[in-house]
Protein backbone atom coordinates (compact mmCIF):
# COMPACT_ATOMS: atom_id res chain seq x y z
CA UNK A 224 0.00 0.00 0.00
CA UNK A 225 1.30 3.49 -0.68
CA UNK A 226 0.18 6.86 0.59
CA UNK A 227 0.11 8.47 -2.86
CA UNK A 228 -3.51 9.34 -2.72
CA UNK A 229 -4.56 11.25 0.34
CA UNK A 230 -7.66 9.99 2.09
CA UNK A 231 -9.05 11.58 5.20
CA UNK A 232 -10.03 9.41 8.12
CA UNK A 233 -12.76 10.84 10.37
CA UNK A 234 -11.50 13.85 12.35
CA UNK A 235 -8.26 14.17 10.33
CA UNK A 236 -9.10 17.81 9.67
CA UNK A 237 -8.12 18.49 13.31
CA UNK A 238 -4.72 16.78 13.04
CA UNK A 239 -1.71 19.06 13.15
CA UNK A 240 -0.39 18.21 9.66
CA UNK A 241 -3.63 19.63 8.25
CA UNK A 242 -3.59 22.92 10.13
CA UNK A 243 -3.27 26.03 7.97
CA UNK A 244 -0.14 28.05 8.75
CA UNK A 245 -2.14 30.85 10.42
CA UNK A 246 -3.44 28.39 12.98
CA UNK A 247 -0.01 26.82 13.54
CA UNK A 248 1.37 30.30 14.30
CA UNK A 249 -0.98 30.50 17.30
CA UNK A 250 0.65 27.36 18.72
CA UNK A 251 4.15 26.19 19.74
CA UNK A 252 7.09 26.04 17.34
CA UNK A 253 7.16 22.52 15.95
CA UNK A 254 8.56 20.27 13.25
CA UNK A 255 6.44 17.65 11.49
CA UNK A 256 7.87 14.38 10.19
CA UNK A 257 5.79 12.34 7.73
CA UNK A 258 5.98 8.57 8.16
CA UNK A 259 6.35 6.23 5.22
CA UNK A 260 4.44 3.01 4.88
CA UNK A 261 7.10 0.74 6.41
CA UNK A 262 7.75 3.10 9.33
CA UNK A 263 4.05 3.18 10.12
CA UNK A 264 3.90 -0.61 10.27
CA UNK A 265 7.16 -0.84 12.26
CA UNK A 266 5.95 1.67 14.87
CA UNK A 267 2.64 -0.14 15.15
CA UNK A 268 4.37 -3.50 15.68
CA UNK A 269 6.87 -2.14 18.18
CA UNK A 270 4.08 -0.46 20.12
CA UNK A 271 2.71 -3.95 20.79
CA UNK A 272 -1.01 -3.08 20.93
CA UNK A 273 -3.25 -4.65 18.28
CA UNK A 274 -0.07 -5.93 16.59
CA UNK A 275 -2.11 -8.09 14.24
CA UNK A 276 -3.19 -4.89 12.44
CA UNK A 277 0.39 -4.20 11.34
CA UNK A 278 2.35 -6.16 8.76
CA UNK A 279 5.85 -7.42 9.65
CA UNK A 280 6.60 -8.01 5.96
CA UNK A 281 6.13 -4.30 5.28
CA UNK A 282 8.02 -3.06 8.35
CA UNK A 283 11.59 -1.86 8.00
CA UNK A 284 13.95 -0.79 10.75
CA UNK A 285 13.50 2.70 12.15
CA UNK A 286 17.07 4.00 11.66
CA UNK A 287 16.10 6.62 9.10
CA UNK A 288 13.18 7.81 11.24
CA UNK A 289 15.45 8.09 14.27
CA UNK A 290 17.90 10.21 12.25
CA UNK A 291 15.13 12.51 11.02
CA UNK A 292 13.83 12.86 14.55
CA UNK A 293 17.32 13.62 15.88
CA UNK A 294 17.77 16.33 13.26
CA UNK A 295 14.42 17.89 14.16
CA UNK A 296 14.87 17.67 17.93
CA UNK A 297 18.28 19.39 17.70
CA UNK A 298 16.35 22.61 17.05
CA UNK A 299 14.85 22.38 20.55
CA UNK A 300 17.63 22.24 23.16
CA UNK A 301 15.12 22.22 26.05
CA UNK A 302 13.47 19.06 24.73
CA UNK A 303 10.27 18.39 22.82
CA UNK A 304 6.73 17.20 23.36
CA UNK A 305 6.24 14.15 21.11
CA UNK A 306 2.96 13.15 19.49
CA UNK A 307 1.33 12.06 16.27
CA UNK A 308 -0.52 14.76 14.38
CA UNK A 309 -3.66 13.15 15.78
CA UNK A 310 -2.85 12.49 19.45
CA UNK A 311 -0.09 11.96 21.98
CA UNK A 312 0.93 8.72 23.74
CA UNK A 313 -0.07 10.21 27.09
CA UNK A 314 -2.05 7.04 27.93
CA UNK A 315 1.06 4.98 28.74
CA UNK A 316 3.08 4.79 31.94
CA UNK A 317 6.09 6.19 30.11
CA UNK A 318 4.00 8.94 28.58
CA UNK A 319 2.67 9.86 32.00
CA UNK A 320 6.05 9.77 33.76
CA UNK A 321 7.90 11.77 31.10
CA UNK A 322 4.97 14.02 30.14
CA UNK A 323 5.80 12.85 26.57
CA UNK A 324 9.07 14.76 26.70
CA UNK A 325 12.07 13.62 24.65
CA UNK A 326 15.57 14.88 23.97
CA UNK A 327 16.47 12.65 21.03
CA UNK A 328 15.02 10.39 18.35
CA UNK A 329 15.44 7.21 20.35
CA UNK A 330 13.44 8.60 23.27
CA UNK A 331 10.78 9.89 20.89
CA UNK A 332 10.39 6.47 19.25
CA UNK A 333 10.31 4.80 22.64
CA UNK A 334 7.47 7.08 23.70
CA UNK A 335 5.48 6.43 20.56
CA UNK A 336 5.90 2.66 20.98
CA UNK A 337 5.36 2.39 24.73
CA UNK A 338 2.15 0.36 24.50
CA UNK A 339 -0.21 3.23 23.66
CA UNK A 340 -3.77 2.33 22.69
CA UNK A 341 -4.16 5.81 21.22
CA UNK A 342 -1.14 5.43 18.93
CA UNK A 343 -2.23 1.90 17.93
CA UNK A 344 -5.71 3.11 17.06
CA UNK A 345 -4.55 6.16 15.12
CA UNK A 346 -1.87 4.29 13.11
CA UNK A 347 -4.39 1.60 12.34
CA UNK A 348 -7.03 3.96 10.98
CA UNK A 349 -4.34 5.74 8.96
CA UNK A 350 -3.32 2.44 7.33
CA UNK A 351 -6.95 1.50 6.71
CA UNK A 352 -7.63 4.85 5.06
CA UNK A 353 -4.36 4.88 3.10
CA UNK A 354 -3.52 8.08 4.97
CA UNK A 355 0.05 9.17 5.75
CA UNK A 356 0.49 9.78 9.50
CA UNK A 357 2.90 12.39 10.86
CA UNK A 358 4.96 12.69 14.03
CA UNK A 359 5.30 16.16 15.53
CA UNK A 360 8.05 17.31 17.84
CA UNK A 361 6.91 20.47 19.56
CA UNK A 362 8.94 22.92 21.62
CA UNK A 363 8.72 21.83 25.24
CA UNK A 364 6.93 24.31 27.48
CA UNK A 365 6.66 23.75 31.22
CA UNK A 366 2.91 24.04 31.82
CA UNK A 367 1.23 24.74 35.10
CA UNK A 368 -2.03 22.71 35.22
CA UNK A 369 -4.11 25.72 36.26
CA UNK A 370 -3.15 27.57 33.06
CA UNK A 371 -4.70 25.02 30.68
CA UNK A 372 -8.23 25.52 29.38
CA UNK A 373 -10.47 23.61 27.00
CA UNK A 374 -12.65 25.81 24.77
CA UNK A 375 -15.68 24.82 22.73
CA UNK A 376 -16.50 26.49 19.42
CA UNK A 377 -19.75 25.75 17.60
CA UNK A 378 -20.89 27.59 14.45
CA UNK A 379 -17.81 29.80 15.07
CA UNK A 380 -19.21 30.95 18.41
CA UNK A 381 -17.39 30.40 21.68
CA UNK A 382 -19.96 28.37 23.59
CA UNK A 383 -17.93 27.44 26.66
CA UNK A 384 -14.53 27.31 28.35
CA UNK A 385 -13.49 24.96 31.15
CA UNK A 386 -10.36 24.38 33.14
CA UNK A 387 -8.66 21.44 31.42
CA UNK A 388 -7.81 19.52 34.61
CA UNK A 389 -11.43 19.58 35.65
CA UNK A 390 -11.22 17.41 38.74
CA UNK A 391 -8.80 19.67 40.58
CA UNK A 392 -9.76 22.74 42.56
CA UNK A 393 -7.37 25.63 41.86
CA UNK A 394 -7.84 28.45 44.42
CA UNK A 395 -6.07 30.89 42.09
CA UNK A 396 -8.77 30.48 39.43
CA UNK A 397 -11.44 31.60 41.88
CA UNK A 398 -9.87 35.03 42.40
CA UNK A 399 -12.05 37.66 40.75
CA UNK A 400 -9.21 39.67 39.11
CA UNK A 401 -7.78 36.47 37.60
CA UNK A 402 -11.20 35.43 36.30
CA UNK A 403 -11.81 38.84 34.77
CA UNK A 404 -8.41 38.87 33.08
CA UNK A 405 -9.00 35.35 31.83
CA UNK A 406 -12.38 36.20 30.35
CA UNK A 407 -10.97 39.15 28.52
CA UNK A 408 -7.86 37.42 27.17
CA UNK A 409 -9.84 34.36 26.07
CA UNK A 410 -12.27 36.55 24.14
CA UNK A 411 -9.36 38.38 22.51
CA UNK A 412 -7.68 35.10 21.56
CA UNK A 413 -10.93 33.72 20.23
CA UNK A 414 -11.17 36.52 17.66
CA UNK A 415 -7.84 35.38 16.24
CA UNK A 416 -8.57 31.68 16.58
CA UNK A 417 -11.92 31.83 14.82
CA UNK A 418 -10.28 33.73 11.96
CA UNK A 419 -7.64 31.06 11.32
CA UNK A 420 -9.42 27.83 12.29
CA UNK A 421 -10.67 26.12 9.12
CA UNK A 422 -13.40 24.19 10.97
CA UNK A 423 -16.62 25.76 12.30
CA UNK A 424 -17.14 23.30 15.17
CA UNK A 425 -14.10 22.33 17.21
CA UNK A 426 -12.78 21.87 20.73
CA UNK A 427 -9.49 23.70 21.27
CA UNK A 428 -7.06 23.68 24.17
CA UNK A 429 -5.07 26.73 25.21
CA UNK A 430 -2.40 27.76 27.65
CA UNK A 431 -3.12 31.06 29.36
CA UNK A 432 -0.70 33.36 31.13
CA UNK A 433 -0.28 32.78 34.84
CA UNK A 434 -2.06 36.02 35.70
CA UNK A 435 -4.76 35.19 33.17
CA UNK A 436 -4.02 38.25 31.07
CA UNK A 437 -0.78 37.39 29.30
CA UNK A 438 -0.43 35.90 25.84
CA UNK A 439 -2.55 32.84 25.09
CA UNK A 440 -1.03 29.93 23.16
CA UNK A 441 -3.00 27.31 21.28
CA UNK A 442 -2.08 23.80 22.42
CA UNK A 443 -4.16 21.85 19.93
CA UNK A 444 -7.58 21.26 18.42
CA UNK A 445 -9.87 18.25 18.87
CA UNK A 446 -13.06 16.98 17.24
CA UNK A 447 -16.29 18.61 18.40
CA UNK A 448 -17.60 15.23 19.40
CA UNK A 449 -18.52 13.36 22.60
CA UNK A 450 -15.30 11.36 22.23
CA UNK A 451 -13.54 14.57 23.25
CA UNK A 452 -13.64 15.08 27.02
CA UNK A 453 -16.13 17.84 27.87
CA UNK A 454 -14.42 18.73 31.19
CA UNK A 455 -16.86 20.83 33.29
CA UNK A 456 -19.53 20.73 30.57
CA UNK A 457 -21.60 17.77 29.50
CA UNK A 458 -22.26 16.50 25.97
CA UNK A 459 -25.36 14.75 27.32
CA UNK A 460 -26.87 17.78 29.03
CA UNK A 461 -25.77 20.15 26.25
CA UNK A 462 -25.09 22.80 28.89
CA UNK A 463 -22.73 24.91 26.80
CA UNK A 464 -23.87 28.34 27.90
CA UNK A 465 -20.88 30.49 26.98
CA UNK A 466 -19.51 30.48 30.51
CA UNK A 467 -15.90 30.12 31.63
CA UNK A 468 -16.13 27.30 34.18
CA UNK A 469 -13.70 26.64 36.98
CA UNK A 470 -14.19 24.27 39.87
CA UNK A 471 -15.48 26.14 42.88
CA UNK A 472 -14.60 25.06 46.39
CA UNK A 473 -18.18 24.29 47.26
CA UNK A 474 -18.71 22.08 44.23
CA UNK A 475 -17.94 18.46 44.04
CA UNK A 476 -18.02 16.21 41.05
CA UNK A 477 -20.48 13.36 40.83
CA UNK A 478 -20.30 10.54 38.34
CA UNK A 479 -23.38 9.24 36.58
CA UNK A 480 -22.57 5.67 35.48
CA UNK A 481 -25.69 5.28 33.34
CA UNK A 482 -24.65 8.15 31.03
CA UNK A 483 -20.92 7.76 31.76
CA UNK A 484 -20.78 11.48 32.51
CA UNK A 485 -19.82 13.72 35.38
CA UNK A 486 -21.70 16.70 36.73
CA UNK A 487 -21.08 19.42 39.27
CA UNK A 488 -23.00 19.43 42.49
CA UNK A 489 -22.95 22.43 44.79
CA UNK A 490 -22.63 21.43 48.44
Ligand SMILES: Nc1ncnc2c1ncn2[C@@H]1O[C@H](COP(=O)(O)OP(=O)(O)OP(=O)(O)O)[C@@H](O)[C@H]1O
Pocket residue numbers: 251303304306309310311312313322361362363364365366371387428442443445
Ligand atom coordinates in the same frame (compact mmCIF):
# COMPACT_ATOMS: atom_id res chain seq x y z
N1 LIG B 1 4.66 21.65 24.00
C1 LIG B 1 4.32 21.09 25.17
N2 LIG B 1 5.19 21.10 26.21
C2 LIG B 1 4.86 20.52 27.39
N3 LIG B 1 3.69 19.91 27.63
C3 LIG B 1 2.78 19.86 26.62
C4 LIG B 1 3.06 20.44 25.34
N4 LIG B 1 1.99 20.24 24.55
C5 LIG B 1 1.09 19.57 25.29
N5 LIG B 1 1.56 19.34 26.54
C6 LIG B 1 0.83 18.66 27.64
O1 LIG B 1 0.33 17.41 27.19
C7 LIG B 1 -1.10 17.39 27.21
C8 LIG B 1 -1.60 16.65 26.00
O2 LIG B 1 -1.13 17.30 24.84
P1 LIG B 1 -2.00 17.41 23.52
O3 LIG B 1 -3.27 18.09 23.84
O4 LIG B 1 -1.15 18.00 22.45
O5 LIG B 1 -2.23 15.85 23.17
P2 LIG B 1 -3.56 14.98 23.06
O6 LIG B 1 -3.07 13.59 23.15
O7 LIG B 1 -4.31 15.35 21.85
O8 LIG B 1 -4.38 15.36 24.38
P3 LIG B 1 -5.98 15.45 24.65
O9 LIG B 1 -6.38 14.13 25.18
O10 LIG B 1 -6.09 16.54 25.64
O11 LIG B 1 -6.68 15.82 23.38
C9 LIG B 1 -1.51 18.86 27.26
O12 LIG B 1 -2.75 19.02 27.89
C10 LIG B 1 -0.38 19.48 28.07
O13 LIG B 1 -0.59 19.28 29.46
Ligand SMILES: [Mg+2]
Pocket residue numbers: 309310443444445
Ligand atom coordinates in the same frame (compact mmCIF):
# COMPACT_ATOMS: atom_id res chain seq x y z
MG1 LIG C 1 -6.19 16.12 21.53
